[in-house]
Amino acid sequence: MHINVHLFAGIAEAVGSRTWSGELPEGATVADLFARLADEHPGAATLLRVSFASVNQAYSTPDTLLKEGDEIALLPPVSGGQDDEPRFTISEEPLSMEAVFQKVRNPLCGAVNLFVGTVREMTHGKRTVHLEYEAYAPMAVKMMEQIADEIEARWPGTEVAMTHRVGKLEIEDAAVVIAVATPHRAASYEAGRYAIERLKEIVPIWKKEVWSDNTQWMGHQQGPWNPLRPGSEG
Template sequence: MKLTIQLFAGIAERLNTSQLEFEYDGDTLTAAMLKEQLSQAYPEAATQIRSSFLAVNQRYAPADTLLKTDDELALIPPVSGGDGSTNQDEDHPYTQEHRTEDGLFLITNAPLSVEATTDMVITANHGAALTFVGTTREMTGEQRTVHLEYEAYVPMALSHMAAIGKEIAERWPGVLCAISHRIGKVDVAEISVVIAVSSPHRSDCYDASRYAIERLKQTVPIWKKEIWEDGSEWKGHQLGPWNPMDEKK
């Protein structure tokens, strides 16, 4: 069985590649078995591999998931999505923009527009709208951040952003949600994420907005690398043990 595994963030950096070709001699291979095989084959990245989840066909896979040779596989290290319509300009001559079909969810390497994201959820029958804007913070304690670099598993990230919108609509009927996220270099005080929600009444806006950013950090495969004056580090999930398959209560 010959498999291709996509790598991201710290694992890709440690192994100096964004893709692994891996051959397995047995007939049956589960997600847990593959992670252990990779950990043994690449001991320099074993800790990161074991703390990651395997995505199969852009979905987080339980440990007992059986793998096939034609599966789209990716190792997803702990995510860190978002701390806190875009036009091409002279600073971003090669804009990469990816949207869901309904236009509500966007990943781009160009600067984000708060107004454009908010406009996606404004409707005549909603009396409240709330927009959360996450920006790059310069100082964390005594440490100075020079800029951030974001990376995403784009197709899976978009599908999970859309899933957040569906979850919100189920929990708060009638609430609309749009999310725009930046990838690539994001300088200090620049916007990395915009989350806009609207509803008939303001209380649902507050609850849905908080829910959206927490789910973004939990499930969406977007990673953040902090660049400092004297080094750098990939920042993953920092809200306790990470399990993207946990249901949000």
């Protein structure tokens, strides 16, 4: 089917035109359109990830089916609409899974893997009363950014957000939330696991287990600690 698309602001500049016309297969979706534009115009890909589509003058989800004759527009963030909240954070406040999810969702991704690490009550037969987390926050954020760069190199087009809580956490509290958005679901599983394993390897965060009869600072639990080791092959 033949479709015509209106382009605005930064997208129009990156594409070099106020309109785009092309052929898409029957059953194509908004996500397919974004992927096509990103493939044809790599310089627009970053902006496309934070943009939305309007179909017949209504904001549309990535799985919206397109039909020949639809009035379609691609809309970058409007003035004042850009979310400047950082994707990688250390927080003393309870974590919001929805907030982390919103940082990575975009029309180019068809899958979002959301990992939530929570405080469990029993560890190797010991009853946990609570946990206490401490972090070297500036470096922790920098290492999270490094992990995201490693993921992008291995799974191009992936969007990552991470936040880890510090301070005193009670049983069932969320300690870490990681969101990984990819074009396809297989990569979201692989990149999501890579993200949490690398976080445990190189991000300077420490956990004190407070048990009913003792306490202990817990470090790296995946073999000898070596933060200089390159990312593991998956």
